[in-house]
Amino acid sequence: MKKEVRLMKGNEVLAEAAIRCGADAYFGYPITPQSEVMETLMELQPWETTGMVVLQAESEVAAINMVYGAASTGKRVLTSSSSPGVSLMSEGFSYLAGAELPCVVINVTRGGPGLGTIQPSQSDYFQATKGGAHGDFHLITLAPSSVQEMHDFVFDAFELAFKYRNPVMILSDGVIGQMMEKVVLADQRPRRTEAEVIAAEKDWALTGKTADREEHVITSLELDPYAQERFNEKLIAKYNKVRENEVRYETYKTEDADYIIVAFGSAARICTMTVDMAREAGYKVGLIRPITLFPFPTKAIAEMAAKGAKGFLSAELNHGQMVEDVRLAVNGKAPVEHYGRSGGAVFSPDEVYNALLTKIIKK
Amino acid sequence: MAKIKGTIIVDIERCKGCGVCVPSCPANVLALSHHVNGKGYNYSYMANPDACIGCASCAIMCPDSVITVYRQKFE
Amino acid sequence: MAELEVQIKEENLVYRKSPLLTDKIMHYCPGCSHGTVHKLVAEVIDELGIQEKTIGVSPVGCSVFAYNYLHIDWSQAAHGRACAVATGIKRTNPDKMVFTYQGDGDLAAIGTAETIHACNRGENIAVIFINNAIYGMTGGQMAPTTLIGMKTATSPYGRDPKIHGFPYKIADIVSQLSGTCYVTRQSVHTPAAVRKTKAAIKKAFENAMAGKGLSFVEVVSTCNSGWKMSPVDANKWMEENLVPFYPLGDIKG
Numbered sequence: 001m002k003k004e005v006r007l008m009k010g011n012e013v014l015a016e017a018a019i020r021c022g023a024d025a026y027f028g029y030p031i032t033p034q035s036e037v038m039e040t041l042m043e044l045q046p047w048e049t050t051g052m053v054v055l056q057a058e059s060e061v062a063a064i065n066m067v068y069g070a071a072s073t074g075k076r077v078l079t080s081s082s083s084p085g086v087s088l089m090s091e092g093f094s095y096l097a098g099a100e101l102p103c104v105v106i107n108v109t110r111g112g113p114g115l116g117t118i119q120p121s122q123s124d125y126f127q128a129t130k131g132g133a134h135g136d137f138h139l140i141t142l143a144p145s146s147v148q149e150m151h152d153f154v155f156d157a158f159e160l161a162f163k164y165r166n167p168v169m170i171l172s173d174g175v176i177g178q179m180m181e182k183v184v185l186a187d188q189r190p191r192r193t194e195a196e197v198i199a200a201e202k203d204w205a206l207t208g209k210t211a212d213r214e215e216h217v218i219t220s221l222e223l224d225p226y227a228q229e230r231f232n233e234k235l236i237a238k239y240n241k242v243r244e245n246e247v248r249y250e251t252y253k254t255e256d257a258d259y260i261i262v263a264f265g266s267a268a269r270i271c272t273m274t275v276d277m278a279r280e281a282g283y284k285v286g287l288i289r290p291i292t293l294f295p296f297p298t299k300a301i302a303e304m305a306a307k308g309a310k311g312f313l314s315a316e317l318n319h320g321q322m323v324e325d326v327r328l329a330v331n332g333k334a335p336v337e338h339y340g341r342s343g344g345a346v347f348s349p350d351e352v353y354n355a356l357l358t359k360i361i362k363k
Numbered sequence: 364m365a366k367i368k369g370t371i372i373v374d375i376e377r378c379k380g381c382g383v384c385v386p387s388c389p390a391n392v393l394a395l396s397h398h399v400n401g402k403g404y405n406y407s408y409m410a411n412p413d414a415c416i417g418c419a420s421c422a423i424m425c426p427d428s429v430i431t432v433y434r435q436k437f438e
Numbered sequence: 439m440a441e442l443e444v445q446i447k448e449e450n451l452v453y454r455k456s457p458l459l460t461d462k463i464m465h466y467c468p469g470c471s472h473g474t475v476h477k478l479v480a481e482v483i484d485e486l487g488i489q490e491k492t493i494g495v496s497p498v499g500c501s502v503f504a505y506n507y508l509h510i511d512w513s514q515a516a517h518g519r520a521c522a523v524a525t526g527i528k529r530t531n532p533d534k535m536v537f538t539y540q541g542d543g544d545l546a547a548i549g550t551a552e553t554i555h556a557c558n559r560g561e562n563i564a565v566i567f568i569n570n571a572i573y574g575m576t577g578g579q580m581a582p583t584t585l586i587g588m589k590t591a592t593s594p595y596g597r598d599p600k601i602h603g604f605p606y607k608i609a610d611i612v613s614q615l616s617g618t619c620y621v622t623r624q625s626v627h628t629p630a631a632v633r634k635t636k637a638a639i640k641k642a643f644e645n646a647m648a649g650k651g652l653s654f655v656e657v658v659s660t661c662n663s664g665w666k667m668s669p670v671d672a673n674k675w676m677e678e679n680l681v682p683f684y685p686l687g688d689i690k691g
């Protein structure tokens with residue numbers, strides 16, 4: 001069957017993908033630069049077609065707790081926001097992870113801290129990959145670098161969320177959210193029926209207590225420290241499984257590379273050109289683009305270091321966040337430096353090239 | 364003449380001896396025992412059982428649902 | 439007539455613990471109003487025959503463990519967010535009977551925004567609001583509903599409006615909103631009051647199932663431990679002090 005191909009904005013395609021993957025609900029609150037997600041959903045009125053609920057909440061705090069409620073019942077539910085709004089939601093992430101609830105959260109990142117700017121940034125890397133709220137937990141984090149991946153990762157995120165019963169974040173930014181690209185749209189998938197939800201999530205979802213089962217309780221509260229510790233160990237085992245099975249990354253000209261740029265999302269697109277510039281100048285440079293930020297492609301980077309890469313440059317739209325994970329992966333085997341712009345400023349390929357020369361190659 | 368008579372059964376081990384049942388009884392049947400249960404609470408009991416009319420006011424008030432009420436009509 | 443003995447058999451049964459209540463002993467202090475209201479919720483669900491349809495949302499506060507005591511499915515919300523959680527459940531499960539059970543700190547302090555906006559949207563849920571004018575779980579601190587002059591752990595010299603602000607009547611506020619269909623203030627300090635509260639909860643649940651909008655049932659309650667008095671004295675104190683400020687009866691619908 002012929003696939004539907006359209007020219008679409010990143011934020012709009014998130015909405016389209018949410019409907020097409022059979023999501024049951026979206027709860028959100030407007031914030032630049034991702035407001036088109038809810039605007040598009042409201043325009044498409046999916047409640048008339050698939051039955052998907054779309055609701056504008058009174059705040060990001062309310063939105064993430066509506067997500068928590070709907071997720072409690074085994075529904076496929078998502079929200080989207082941008083950095084300051086994501087901070088407001090972060091309490092909810094901890095509760096969702098603590099109650100082992102699946103859901104999808106999209107952060108179309110803007111410059112911070114505080115209210116910051118409305119231009120693109122990658123300064124929420126720490127928040128997205130290290131848990132980002134109280135307690136020992138992680139979000140599974142996917143970083144799209146194209147409008148097509150904005151589409152595809154909504155599907156992938158729901159799959160991961162239900163596979164591991166954990167919130168999954170799509171860490172995008174204002175570049176990917178606002179730009180238009182060709183996208184191949186997936187066919188509409190049906191929403192799960194009530195019977196399918198009951199069958200698939202019979203061990204935990206709140207579908208109404210029937211005579212054939214005990215009541216289900218969604219909670220993250222435990223008064224016994226040893227029981228809480230046992231639960232935390234179970235979570236950590238789950239995250240280790242995620243680390244083992246779900247790492248995704250992409251490489252560009254790394255086979256023979258002496259120097260490696262590490263970049264994700266929109267920064268990785270820019271750095272692809274840096275690689276080409278460096279190659280033209282005769283330097284063997286390659287790029288690794290982590291697609292999953294948690295789990296981080298630690299092993300792949302460690303192997304590059306072990307194979308003799310002479311230096312790594314972590315190029316990020318922030319003042320040095322992912323570089324810490326790169327350093328842990330390289331583990332002292334080669335120099336690791338950071339180059340970044342922040343506050344909404346975006347680097348150009350030659351800025352990264354110059355940084356590569358001064359910080360790594362000619363040092 | 365017909366007489367309606369009631370009685371209650373207190374789940375003594377679950378009673379916390381809060382005493383809110385005592386003033387709720389319109390027939391002054393209830394009191395807190397001088398004895399204690401396993402938790403050390405002075406549990407509720409029928410100090411004046413003959414006066415019970417089985418109205419269930421005590422049971423309705425009981426926060427811990429420890430009182431069961433029966434009533435019988437004697438011709 | 440002393441020889442007449444009531445026979446303990448099913449046909450003579452007048453009242454027994456609701457089958458919807460679990461066998462767990464409630465963690466509440468002796469005489470706490472929570473137990474009484476839990477029981478009423480259980481009885482209403484049983485009488486309406488909606489156990490399989492009902493999903494409860496418990497708050498943060500003393501009643502966080504409400505989920506241990508009723509044989510229904512429960513979601514436990516972050517502090518103050520019960521109405522948002524209930525919105526998420528109800529919107530995606532319109533055939534379910536969804537209710538929140540919240541205290542004054544949860545509903546009227548940290549969760550004010552979620553409460554007001556769920557009311558204003560007219561979510562088809564029931565909200566049960568236990569107002570005992572104090573934070574019980576954390577050890578008796580001042581609540582938004584603490585009366586002027588009332589001593590608590592954080593107003594040890596009595597609530598002074600110049601320092602602590604004023605108590606407020608959130609039931610009156612939500613009654614002004616178009617989305618609420620039924621707002622009432624009840625209590626459980628006498629058998630008659632308990633019966634009225636049960637009727638109010640039943641009406642609220644029926645409204646939610648009929649899609650009439652949000653029903654808000656405030657229960658003026660005691661916290662004898664927090665108030666530092668006996669359960670019986672707490673009921674009296676409540677009647678003499680709380681009820682004049684929070685008058686009982688239907689406010690709307």
